[in-house]
Structure formats: structure tokens, C-alpha cells
Amino acid sequence: xxxxxxxxxxxxxRDLTCEYYKYGSGQKEHLDLAPxxxxxxxxxxxxxxxxxxxxERKLRGFLINSYLNNATKKILESIAxxxxxxxxxxxxxxxxxSQLQVLIQNLHNREDRxxxxxxxxxxxxxxxxxxxxxxxxxxxEVVKFSYGKYFEFMERIQNIDFSxxxxxxxxxxxxxxxxxxxxxxxxxxxxxxISLNSATLYDTPYFFRAREFDNKFKxxxxxxxxTEFLLNLGIDIEKQKNVHLDxxxxxxxxxxxxxxxxxxxxxVYLCVLPQGGYRDYETTLHEMGxxxxxxxxxCTLRIEDRTMGDxxxxxVYAFLFQYLLTDPVFVEYYFDIYGEDLDHxxxxxxxxxLFLGRRYVGKFLYEYDLHKTxxxxxxxxxxxxxxxxxxxxxxxxxxxxxxxxxxxxxxNYLRAWFAEAMLSEFLRTKFGKKWFINKxxxxxxxxxxxxxxxxxxxxxxxxxxxxxFDMAPLIxxxxxxxxx
Numbered sequence: 001x002x003x004x005x006x007x008x009x010x011x012x013x014r015d016l017t018c019e020y021y022k023y024g025s026g027q028k029e030h031l032d033l034a035p036x037x038x039x040x041x042x043x044x045x046x047x048x049x050x051x052x053x054x055x056e057r058k059l060r061g062f063l064i065n066s067y068l069n070n071a072t073k074k075i076l077e078s079i080a081x082x083x084x085x086x087x088x089x090x091x092x093x094x095x096x097x098s099q100l101q102v103l104i105q106n107l108h109n110r111e112d113r114x115x116x117x118x119x120x121x122x123x124x125x126x127x128x129x130x131x132x133x134x135x136x137x138x139x140x141e142v143v144k145f146s147y148g149k150y151f152e153f154m155e156r157i158q159n160i161d162f163s164x165x166x167x168x169x170x171x172x173x174x175x176x177x178x179x180x181x182x183x184x185x186x187x188x189x190x191x192x193x194i195s196l197n198s199a200t201l202y203d204t205p206y207f208f209r210a211r212e213f214d215n216k217f218k219x220x221x222x223x224x225x226x227t228e229f230l231l232n233l234g235i236d237i238e239k240q241k242n243v244h245l246d247x248x249x250x251x252x253x254x255x256x257x258x259x260x261x262x263x264x265x266x267x268v269y270l271c272v273l274p275q276g277g278y279r280d281y282e283t284t285l286h287e288m289g290x291x292x293x294x295x296x297x298x299c300t301l302r303i304e305d306r307t308m309g310d311x312x313x314x315x316v317y318a319f320l321f322q323y324l325l326t327d328p329v330f331v332e333y334y335f336d337i338y339g340e341d342l343d344h345x346x347x348x349x350x351x352x353x354l355f356l357g358r359r360y361v362g363k364f365l366y367e368y369d370l371h372k373t374x375x376x377x378x379x380x381x382x383x384x385x386x387x388x389x390x391x392x393x394x395x396x397x398x399x400x401x402x403x404x405x406x407x408x409x410x411x412n413y414l415r416a417w418f419a420e421a422m423l424s425e426f427l428r429t430k431f432g433k434k435w436f437i438n439k440x441x442x443x444x445x446x447x448x449x450x451x452x453x454x455x456x457x458x459x460x461x462x463x464x465x466x467x468x469f470d471m472a473p474l475i476x477x478x479x480x481x482x483x484x
Contacts (some may be wrong), residue, residue, distance in 0.1 A: 009059075009062070010303050011040070012036070012039075013303075013307060014067070014267075015036050015039070016036055017261060020260060024253070024260070025248075026250030026254070030077070030080070031080035033073045035181055038281075041070070043066075044063045044064075044066040044070060046067070046144060047448065048063070048091075048134060049067065058305070059304045059308065061157030062304065064142070064145055064153070064162055065407070067141070068137075068141055072137040075133050075134040079127060079131070079134070084097070085096075086123055088100055090112060090115060097123070098253055099251065101205070103116060104202055104205050105205035105206050105208075106209065107206065110202075110203070116202070121399070124399060124402045128398070131404070135404075138150060151368075151374075154371070154408050156331060158311070162368060162410075165356070166365065168471060169364060170365075171471070171473065172361060173389070176479075179478055181196060181392055183480075183482045184196045184392070187207075187348075188207060191207060192207060197392060197393070201395065204355065204393065208279075208348075208352045208355070209276075209279065210278060210348050211276075213277065213278055217280065217335070219274040219276065222247065222280055223245065226284065228334075229291075232436065233439065233445070235442060236447075242265055243270070244268070245270050246272070247268055247274060248275060250273075253273045254271070257270075257286065258271050259287045259318075263347070265296065268291050268294045269296045272284050282325055282349075285321040286319065286321060287318065288321055289320055290314050290318045292445075293314045293317045293318075294314070294449075297450065297453075298451070301451075301454065304453075305452050305454045306451065306452040306453065307452075309453025310453060311407065311413065312415045312416040312455050312457050313453055313455065314416075315413055316420050317459070318416075318417040320420050320424055323424065324436060325349050326346060326350055328346050329433045329434060330436055335482055346481060350477070354482065357389070357417055358391060359390060360417070361388040361390055362415050363386075363405070364408070364410035366379075366386040370404075371408070376401075379401060380400045383395070417474070418471045419461055419476035421477065422469075422473055423464065425473050444464075448460065
């Protein structure tokens with residue numbers, strides 16, 4: 001396989017990622033995938049893929065996934081078109097689909113939140129036939145290659161034993177169940193006068209919004225904070241010509257913050273829709289972790305080692321920045337929160353972190369069962385069963401396919417989630433409690449980022465910490481902060 005194919009793959013990735021960025025950032029009304037896939041159709045034809053030797057795991061996996069996306073692109077475009085064109089109405093106010101979730105977390109009136117949630121569910125039900133068609137298409141196309149069904153393809157191409165992590169994640173649910181249910185019930189009653197078992201998915205975003213801290217996390221200071229934070233690590237974002245911050249508010253901009261590495265490392269976008277409060281800082285820190293990883297990746301690495309490796313590795317660096325907000329030393333230093341207020345804030349963030357982790361465990365267990373059986377008809381029952389057991393709140397089954405992230409993203413997300421706790425513990429030990437203002441710590445991170453995606457998460461941990469993957473540090477931190 002020659003360099004010409006790799007160069008064409010890089011051009012394809014650039015065009016595709018930039019298209020997703022323009023659509024996700026609200027600068028384009030429609031997602032136009034067909035022209036891009038048509039232009040590069042020859043690079044993910046079956047004969048081209050089969051000519052790549054099995055040892056080129058990353059490249060084969062990427063091209064097969066691209067083949068699957070090409071086969072289902074019309075469905076993906078239809079879903080994106082319906083989302084961008086959909087309008088909802090509440091009290092005569094017109095709301096885009098992107099704005100709906102932002103409103104749910106900011107509306108004080110529970111009945112209004114419920115109305116918006118029900119409108120969302122009705123729209124998701126309209127999309128369900130398209131999601132079913134998409135999933136059936138993926139399942140039927142992937143068997144054309146030598147990996148078997150989708151589940152086996154994902155295990156082999158990602159080099160991950162999902163069954164091993166399935167057992168580990170069940171253990172995590174068991175170990176954290178008591179502190180989770182106790183604290184969620186306690187604070188839901190205290191803040192909203194509702195119990196955990198009566199809470200719903202339109203209550204939790206509002207609950208975790210934590211408006212009482214808004215005066216410490218103002219959107220107008222977000223960029224200044226980022227500049228100072230990075231500069232203290234030895235990174236001058238004002239001089240990073242390859243990094244582009246998109247903090248603009250647009251009606252159809254995705255409420256889900258994202259990083260778009262259009263060309264690694266030369267052209268990386270960070271896209272955030274400010275929604276108010278600490279969440280703006282949390283999500284922006286997360287995406288900045290991705291952004292700096294891609295922006296510092298060596299341009300001499302092969303395209304597969306820059307962009308196609310372990311999907312969870314970049315998440316480790318994203319979580320590393322994001323969860324600095326659970327570090328009282330960091331919060332005191334940058335946001336002037338002290339005493340009881342600091343204790344309250346850290347507990348709130350850690351409870352939100354635990355909620356998110358348990359939610360992703362539920363998602364993973366659901367995805368594991370769905371992809372293992374490929375029983376789409378049972379997807380709603382699987383989804384509600386696993387998410388209910390993980391979160392102990394009312395879960396609408398209609399969200400099953402809408403909430404599905406392909407590629408076992410949930411597994412990679414969780415592996416990174418636990419790995420971050422190990423990496424941050426190492427940085428505190430090596431550079432002190434204020435490692436985040438130590439340029440030597442910044443230099444270490446730059447060295448890791450320089451390697452792109454060459455390593456699996458477990459390899460990175462072994463090289464840096466000298467320890468194998470371990471869930472204990474994070475579990476113990478939850479137990480220490482959220483004592484029952």
C-alpha cells in the first residue's frame with residue numbers, strides 16, 4: 001500500500017470533518033455527505049480495503065467504517081436534515097432542536113420542562129424508522145468483510161475485549177450504587193423536592209445546572225480563562241495558528257460541544273455553544289483537551305497514528321482538563337470559591353461525574369447486548385432496562401436508537417474516564433497539587449500529545465505511570481467525597 005492512498009485518506013478526512021464542523025456549528029443548514037463520499041468512493045471500495053494487510057488494523061478499521069458510512073449516508077443525511085429543519089413551540093416561542101436541550105436545563109417550571117421533553121420524544125419517534133434502517137444497513141454491510149458480525153468487527157479492529165470491560169463496569173455499578181442513590185436522593189429532595197425514583201430525564205439537566213454558581217462562571221470570561229489556564233501550562237493559544245475557537249451563538253448550533261480536527265495537526269476547531277454556568281467551562285475544558293492533543297500531534301506520524309488509533313486516548317486528555325473542576329485546589333485558584341461553597345461545588349461536580357459515568361455504563365451494557373444479538377426489535381427494552389438499573393430514574397424507551405453511539409464509543413469513553421483518574425493522580429504526585437500551573441507538567445503533556453494516537457490507553461498508562469489499568473483511584477475518590 002503506497003503513500004498515495006494515505007494522502008487521499010487525509011484529504012477525505014479533511015473534507016468530511018470540515019463538513020461536520022460547518023453543520024454542527026450551525027453555519028450550514030444541511031449535512032452534505034454524498035458529494036464527499038462520491039469524490040473519494042474509490043478509497044473505500046471492497047477491493048481496496050481487502051488489499052490492505054490484516055496487520056494494518058487501524059487503517060482497515062477506518063476504511064471499513066468509512067465504507068459503512070458511505071453505504072448509509074443517505075439515511076444519515078435525512079436524519080440530519082430533519083433535525084436542522086424541526087421547530088418546536090412553547091408558549092408561542094419557536095425553538096430549534098438544538099435549542100431544546102439548552103432550554104430544558106434552564107427552565108425552572110417543571111411542567112414546561114416536561115412539555116419540551118414530550119415534544120422531543122414525539123420527534124424522536126418520527127426519526128425511529130430512519131435509525132432502524134441505518135442500523136440494519138450497518139449490520140448487513142459489515143459481514144462483507146472477514147470479521148463476522150458488527151460486534152466481532154469492533155472487538156478485533158479496536159483490539160479491545162468488551163467482555164472483560166463488561167464485567168469491570170458491572171463491578172463499578174455495584175461499588176458506587178449506595179453513594180449514588182444516597183446522594184442523588186438527598187440533593188434532589190433538598191434542591192427540587194423530588195425523590196430519585198420520581199425523577200426524570202427532564203429533571204436531571206436542570207438539577208445539575210447549579211445556577212447558584214453562575215456568578216463564578218460567566219460566559220464573557222470564558223476565553224480569558226482559557227488563555228490564562230493554557231499559558232500557565234506553557235501554551236500560548238494566541239500564537240496557535242492551527243487552533244480555532246468557535247464560541248459564537250447560532251440558532252442551529254449543536255448544544256453538544258465538540259472538537260473538529262479537520263487536519264491534524266494543522267487545522268483544529270473547538271466548537272462550543274455557551275449555555276450558562278459552570279457547564280460552559282466544563283465542556284470547553286473537555287474539548288480543549290482534545291484540541292491541544294490534536295494540535296500538538298507530530299505531523300511526521302502516519303495518518304493512522306495521527307487520527308485512527310484508540311478512540312479513547314484523546315478522551316483521557318479531554319477528561320484530564322474537564323475534571324480539574326473536581327479539584328478543590330484548581331477551583332480555589334481560578335474561581336475564588338472557598339469554604340462551604342467550595343465543598344458544596346466539589347460534591348455537586350463529583351455527583352454529576354458519577355451520574356454521567358453510570359449513565360455511560362448503562363449505555364455500554366445496552367450497546368453490548370444490542371450489538372451482540374443484533375435484535376433491533378428488543379432495543380427499547382434493553383435500553384430502558386440497563387439505563388434504569390444504572391440511574392434509578394424514569395427512562396423513556398423511545399430514546400433507545402436516538403441515544404445510540406456507534407463504534408462502542410461508550411466503552412472507549414469509560415476506559416478514558418477511569419484512565420484520567422490515574423493520570424491526574426500521577427501528575428499531582430510528580431508535580432504537586434498545583435501541577436496545572438507547572439510548565440514541566442505542560443511539557444510532559446506535550447510529549448504525550450506529540451505521539452498522537454500511536455498507543456492504546458493501557459499502553460500510555462504503562463509508559464507514564466508504570467501501572468496497569470485500574471478503576472480503584474476513581475472509585476475511591478467518589479467514596480471519599482460523596483460519603484453516605
